[in-house]
Amino acid sequence: MLFNSLTFVVFFTVVVAAYWSMRSWTLRKNLLVVASYIFYGAWNPPFAALLFTTTAMDFWLGARIARAKGHHAKKVWLVASVAMNLSMLGFFKYGNFLLENFQWLMARVGVIYQPPHLDILLPVGISFYTFHSLSYTLDVHRGVMQPTKSLRDFVLAVSFFPQLVAGPIVRAGDFLPQLLAPPKPQTGRFLWGLALMTLGLFEKVVLADTMLAGSADTVFGYAGPLVALDSWMGVIAFAGQIFFDFAGYSTCAIGAALCLGFHLKDNFRFPYAAIGFSDFWRRWHISLSTFLRDYLYFPLGGNRVGWARASINLVIVMFLGGLWHGAAWTFVVWGLLHGFYLVIEHVLRAFLGNKTWTDSLAMKVLLGLLTYAAVCLAWVFFRASDFATATRMLQGMFGGHPRGDAILATREMLQIGGVTFFMMLAHWSLRDISIEQAVERLPRWLVTTVWAVMACAIILTQGSSNAFIYFQF
Amino acid sequence: MTVIVVLMILAAAAAWEIYVRSIGYAPTLNDNEDLWTMARRRVTPESVVIIGDSRAWFDLDLDELQKGLGKRPVQLGMKGSCAYPVLADLANDETFHGTIICSITARLFMAPPGSPPMDHSAKAVRRTRTQTPAQRASQYLAMPLEEHVAFLKQEELDLAQLLKGLPIPNRPGALVPPRFPPYFATVDRERRARMIEQCADANGELARRIQQIWIPLFTPPPPPTYIPRAEFGKQMGQAIEQRFRDVASAVAKLRARGGKIVFVSFPHSGGLKELEDRETPRAGIWERVLKDTAASGIHYEDYPELATFTCPEWSHLSAGDSVEFSKRLVPHLRAALQL
Numbered sequence: 001m002l003f004n005s006l007t008f009v010v011f012f013t014v015v016v017a018a019y020w021s022m023r024s025w026t027l028r029k030n031l032l033v034v035a036s037y038i039f040y041g042a043w044n045p046p047f048a049a050l051l052f053t054t055t056a057m058d059f060w061l062g063a064r065i066a067r068a069k070g071h072h073a074k075k076v077w078l079v080a081s082v083a084m085n086l087s088m089l090g091f092f093k094y095g096n097f098l099l100e101n102f103q104w105l106m107a108r109v110g111v112i113y114q115p116p117h118l119d120i121l122l123p124v125g126i127s128f129y130t131f132h133s134l135s136y137t138l139d140v141h142r143g144v145m146q147p148t149k150s151l152r153d154f155v156l157a158v159s160f161f162p163q164l165v166a167g168p169i170v171r172a173g174d175f176l177p178q179l180l181a182p183p184k185p186q187t188g189r190f191l192w193g194l195a196l197m198t199l200g201l202f203e204k205v206v207l208a209d210t211m212l213a214g215s216a217d218t219v220f221g222y223a224g225p226l227v228a229l230d231s232w233m234g235v236i237a238f239a240g241q242i243f244f245d246f247a248g249y250s251t252c253a254i255g256a257a258l259c260l261g262f263h264l265k266d267n268f269r270f271p272y273a274a275i276g277f278s279d280f281w282r283r284w285h286i287s288l289s290t291f292l293r294d295y296l297y298f299p300l301g302g303n304r305v306g307w308a309r310a311s312i313n314l315v316i317v318m319f320l321g322g323l324w325h326g327a328a329w330t331f332v333v334w335g336l337l338h339g340f341y342l343v344i345e346h347v348l349r350a351f352l353g354n355k356t357w358t359d360s361l362a363m364k365v366l367l368g369l370l371t372y373a374a375v376c377l378a379w380v381f382f383r384a385s386d387f388a389t390a391t392r393m394l395q396g397m398f399g400g401h402p403r404g405d406a407i408l409a410t411r412e413m414l415q416i417g418g419v420t421f422f423m424m425l426a427h428w429s430l431r432d433i434s435i436e437q438a439v440e441r442l443p444r445w446l447v448t449t450v451w452a453v454m455a456c457a458i459i460l461t462q463g464s465s466n467a468f469i470y471f472q473f
Numbered sequence: 474m475t476v477i478v479v480l481m482i483l484a485a486a487a488a489w490e491i492y493v494r495s496i497g498y499a500p501t502l503n504d505n506e507d508l509w510t511m512a513r514r515r516v517t518p519e520s521v522v523i524i525g526d527s528r529a530w531f532d533l534d535l536d537e538l539q540k541g542l543g544k545r546p547v548q549l550g551m552k553g554s555c556a557y558p559v560l561a562d563l564a565n566d567e568t569f570h571g572t573i574i575c576s577i578t579a580r581l582f583m584a585p586p587g588s589p590p591m592d593h594s595a596k597a598v599r600r601t602r603t604q605t606p607a608q609r610a611s612q613y614l615a616m617p618l619e620e621h622v623a624f625l626k627q628e629e630l631d632l633a634q635l636l637k638g639l640p641i642p643n644r645p646g647a648l649v650p651p652r653f654p655p656y657f658a659t660v661d662r663e664r665r666a667r668m669i670e671q672c673a674d675a676n677g678e679l680a681r682r683i684q685q686i687w688i689p690l691f692t693p694p695p696p697p698t699y700i701p702r703a704e705f706g707k708q709m710g711q712a713i714e715q716r717f718r719d720v721a722s723a724v725a726k727l728r729a730r731g732g733k734i735v736f737v738s739f740p741h742s743g744g745l746k747e748l749e750d751r752e753t754p755r756a757g758i759w760e761r762v763l764k765d766t767a768a769s770g771i772h773y774e775d776y777p778e779l780a781t782f783t784c785p786e787w788s789h790l791s792a793g794d795s796v797e798f799s800k801r802l803v804p805h806l807r808a809a810l811q812l
Contacts, residue, residue, distance in 0.1 A: 001607035006614040008607075042607035191475055210633045224699030405698055406647040411639055448474050452481035459486060462503075462631040463615070 001042040003197075003252045004205050004463060011039065016259055025182040032156055032260070039161035040125075047123040050088070055158045057084055058133045062140045062147040062154075074141055081137035089130045092122055097327035125165030127324055131291055132158045136172035138295050145173040153179045162256035166249045168267035168287035175262070183261025192436075195451055196255030199435075202454040203248030205461045211419045212241040215412040220383050220393070225404035231396030233408055237416045238383045239376050240423055243272065246285070266434070272375075272424060273431035275367045277341040280375060288324070292317050303346075311346065315339035325382070330390060334381040341374055368428070489624050497671050497679075498623040498630070501659035504552070504666070505627065506600035507612035512664050513601045515547050518568050524559045525576025526590075527552035528739035530666045531658065531789035533574070534799040541803030542572075542812065548664040550576060551594060553653070555584040557720060558594040562601075563732075564723035570730040572810055577736050577762060577770075579753030580691055585712040616662065629656040651689035655682070657786065673791035675783065683786035687745045693752060717765050724766040735809040736762060738772040740779070740798070745787035769809035776805065 001008050015035045022028045041048040061081040068074045090098070099115040106113040136154065139145045148154050157175040158164075219226065219234020226234070250267035257264045267287050274280035281289040297317045303310040315336065322335015352358060358367070380397075384390035396404055430438050439447055502508060516522055521544045523529050530550035539545040549559055556575050563569050576582075584590035600608075619625045628634060643649050657672040657679060672679045696705045724734055738759060741749060755772065763770040773779040778801045782794050790798055806812075 001605075005607060005611045006618075007610040010614060042610070043605045045606070194475070206632065210631075210636070214633070224697055406644055407649070409641070409647065409649045410643050411636060411641045414641065415636065444474060448477050448481070451474075452478045452485070455478065455482050456485045457632060459482070460489075460630075460632040460635070462625055462627050463611070 001039050003249065003256075004201055004458075006463065007042065011035070012256065012259075019260055020185055028182065029152060029156055029179060032160065033152060036156065036159040036161040036164060040159065040164055043124045043165075044121070050123055051129060051159060052155070054085065054088060054130065054133050055155050056151065057081070058137050058158075059148075059151050059154045062137050065137060065140045066147045078137055078141040082134065085130045085134045089126060092126055094323075094327045128167050128169060129158055129164060131169045131288075132163075132172065135169070135291065135295070139171065139173045145176070148172075148176050150179075160257070160262070162253040162260075162262075163264055166246070166253070167285075168250050168253060168264055169291050170264055170287070171291075174265065178262050185261070189261070190259050193255045193258030193260075195439075196258065196435075197252050198255075198451060198454050198458070200248045200251030200253075200255060201458050203244040203251065205248075205463075206454075206457045207419055207423075208241045208244035208248060210461055211415045212237040212244070215408055215416055216241050216383065218407060218412075220385070220389060222405070222407055225392060225401035226396040227401060227404045227406050228397060228399050229413075230404075230406055230408050231393055231401075233413050233416050235376050235380055235383075235393065235397065236420055237412075239272075239372075239379050240416070240420050242379065242382070243268070243423070269434075270427040270431045272372050273368060273427035274371050274375075275364055276371055277338065277345050277374070280371060281338075281342075288321065292321055296320065307346070307350070311343045314342045314346070318342065330381045330384055330387065333387075333390075334378050337378040337381065341378075365428075372424075486624075490622060493624045493626075493630060497669075498626060498656060499659065499669070500619065500621050500623045501626070502616060502619045502661065503625070503627045504660045504664060505612075506597045507604065507608055508616075508660070508662075508664060509549065509551065509597040510601045510604050510609075511612065511662075512547055512549055513597075516549075516563075516566075516569065516571070518570055520544065520569075520571040521546040521574065522549055522563060522571060523547070523574045523576075524549045524563070525556040525737075526550065526554055526578045526581045527666070528578055528741070528789060529574065529576030529737065530664070531668060532739045532795045532798055533802075534796045535663060535665050537796055537799035537803065538806075541800070542806065542810075546574065550664075551597060552666075553581070553590055554594040554597075555581050555588075555590040556594070557582070557716065557723075558591065558598050560720065560723050560734075562598045564726040567730070569727075570732045572732065573727070573734040574806065575734060575736050577738055577759060578741075579749065579758040580693075582762070583713055583716055583753075583758055585709065585716075626656060628653070652686060653690070654686045654786070655679070657683060658789075667792035667795070668785070668789060669792075673785050673793070675785040677785075680786040683788075684743060684745070687786070687788055688748060691745060691748055691752070717761060720762060721765040724768055733810050734766070734768050735806060736766075736768055736770040737802070738770070738774070740773045740782045740784055740790060741788050742784040743787040745784075771802065771805045771809055776801075779805075 001011060015031070019028055019031055022031065037048050037052075040051060058081055061077050061084070064077040065074050065081075068077055103113050103115050136145075136147075136157070140147050148157075153176060154172065156179065157170075157172045160170070160175065163170045216234055216238040219230060220238070247268040254264045254266070265287065267285060269283040269286065271280055271283035274283050297313055300313040300316065301309060302313065305313070316339075318335040318339030319332060320335070321338070322331045322333070325331045325334070357363060377394075377397075380393050381390050384393060395401060442450075521538070521542055523533055523546050527550065530548065530552060533546070533548070533550075535546055535548065551559075556577070560573065560575060563573060581590045615625075624630050637652065656669075658666045658668050660666050671677060672683065674680060696702055700708070727734060736759075738755075755774075759770065759772065762768075771779075773782075779798065782790055782798055785791055789795075
């Protein structure tokens with residue numbers, strides 16, 4: 001069920017009303033489990049069984065890890081959990097991709113192999129809930145948390161509907177402690193949750209879908225050469241679209257969780273005001289980047305293993321981060337580009353050291369804009385359906401098609417320019433503070449007006465909106 | 474603060490509703506893929522099914538057809554769509570052996586794969602297989618609202634459409650698609666479309682505005698700049714031949730199970746008729762489809778009682794005329810279908 005749907009409005013109203021009217025904490029948690037499975041099953045009921053199977057297996061494996069004597073035995077159970085989760089993800093998400101690449105490899109050595117096309121339906125949000133669940137066994141193994149004794153609590157931690165299908169990737173270690181005692185009803189927290197849901201939906205349905213998505217789709221879907229202006233506009237539109245789409249979902253998720261008394265960590269922190277790529281990944285999809293950092297980069301040795309090895313580690317992490325997003329080499333190139341950016345940045349930092357001239361405001365803004373431009377370049381591979389499209393787009397962006405076609409309406413370019421300008425202004429103004437702090441600084445009448453305007457704009461879109469981009473991951 | 478926000482939202486929604494009603498809008502359902510899917514689910518093995526473009530959608534009255542054919546037809550026609558994906562869907566539905574009334578508007582019927590008319594139909598057909606329980610529930614929740622609130626009109630009054638309506642000129646040479654006509658029909662739960670009164674006057678402002686929108690929409694777009702002209706012509710020729718073969722194959726499949734089909738060309742008028750007669754003459758596509766499929770066809774121009782109608786906005790009949798047209802069409806349908 002989509003946040004931007006009438007079904008969700010009714011569903012959420014009923015769940016919130018029932019939840020706060022119940023006195024028993026056990027009943028409330030049971031309600032949330034049932035609601036979460038209804039939320040998930042509303043896409044494709046049989047996949048709810050898959051979700052439960054993954055969860056129950058990790059619950060059991062978590063207990064085995066905790067009970068196992070000795071490092072080796074613990075590791076065996078952890079490997080079982082990782083293998084189970086990744087094979088599930090591999091089958092559903094990468095099955096056809098692996099077969100196609102195997103076919104290609106065979107053809108290179110002269111073997112003609114025609115694999116069957118597996119008609120696999122991708123369970124929505126599998127990349128997210130696999131990581132929710134996996135974080136549990138990983139943390140139990142690392143000794144940072146004790147396994148829970150309650151299967152119901154763990155099922156709720158993995159399937160909690162606000163974050164189930166598109167994040168943030170909430171670690172069991174962050175969520176399970178919140179299930180120990182019932183949250184007290186707080187009007188302020190509830191209203192702030194509603195306000196965040198309004199902001200998230202506004203970002204998604206108004207800014208991403210209404211103002212930007214059409215132009216990005218038009219440009220990336222065009223089969224011919226485009227002039228530089230239209231190519232750049234398409235890429236900038238997508239850069240804004242994917243931010244508002246994904247950050248919008250995360251904001252909605254955080255708001256919905258708050259309405260139920262739970263705290264989820266921020267997933268975005270004004271990323272287009274990042275200065276450098278390390279900074280970007282501290283601000284973009286924070287729950288994924290910290291997941292990869294803690295469970296992959298650090299175990300590989302992090303940056304304690306010397307410059308060359310740390311660079312390789314970075315590239316490995318970003319390669320896998322790219323692949324996590326989708327079963328296509330274009331996503332891998334996107335990840336590798338970010339890996340490459342990070343390595344270059346590390347080299348430059350080592351070379352420049354603590355040069356004071358890099359601290360001037362002008363230099364910060366310049367570096368920030370360079371970061372944004374490089375991120376936009378990488379988005380080309382993320383959005384393009386194949387390398388031919390990506391190549392055509394890059395050629396267009398760098399003046400390779402001076403006699404190419406112009407396909408965007410002036411109105412579309414004004415929308416892209418306007419939204420991007422205000423987005424950048426907001427990101428740079430708020431880069432060092434949180435939304436809560438920003439709202440606290442505003443006069444009450446302005447907050448009220450902005451909230452009402454956002455809600456009216458959402459109503460005006462009439463639900464004629466798309467699914468969230470990150471659902472496909 | 475929340476109370477003020479709620480009051481502001483309610484006041485803005487009420488003001489907007491009053492305004493859109495004052496400029497001629499009335500509550501009606503949005504004809505989206507979910508409403509189409511609801512109709513598709515009503516198709517039984519022996520149903521009479523209407524498929525094709527908006528002329529079949531506007532011009533056929535379900536009550537009259539029910540009276541004349543003995544069964545209430547299911548309306549699966551769609552505006553701006555190509556009939557082929559729906560025809561193929563019904564032909565491939567092993568349980569279906571009913572009757573199909575298929576509209577042919579040449580440019581839409583022959584629309585190549587990947588073009589908007591094909592995508593429109595293909596998307597609707599796909600929805601019948603991919604619709605989630607949540608989407609189905611949302612459709613049921615939305616219908617009562619749409620039946621009472623005039624501004625809930627996705628194709629005309631949602632934010633994206635309002636922005637598209639801004640009078641901002643485009644760059645010279647920009648390949649921007651033409652606009653679609655504004656609201657001029659109501660749709661009910663059976664997907665029966667009826668032209669609104671304001672549009673039924675051929676000399677009225679709305680009808681005249683829509684007449685001028687059809688011309689660019691029905692004018693063949695220039696060939697793409699990135700494919701040599703000869704190559705593009707060859708590709709189009711191949712696509713057209715493939716469509717003829719696909720339609721014949723679908724009709725044969727349907728007939729093999731005892732199903733029936735009749736093709737219908739609906740009235741169109743004025744400058745649009747001149748354009749269609751010039752660009753897609755009857756001898757080209759209409760005759761070829763009938764020949765390849767060996768199916769019956771009813772071309773409105775062949776029957777004086779059907780040819781007397783005038784389309785106010787050049788492409789569709791008014792709600793009143795659609796009833797009379799359907800009544801007059803029934804004997805021809807019965808004859809063509811050997812009922």
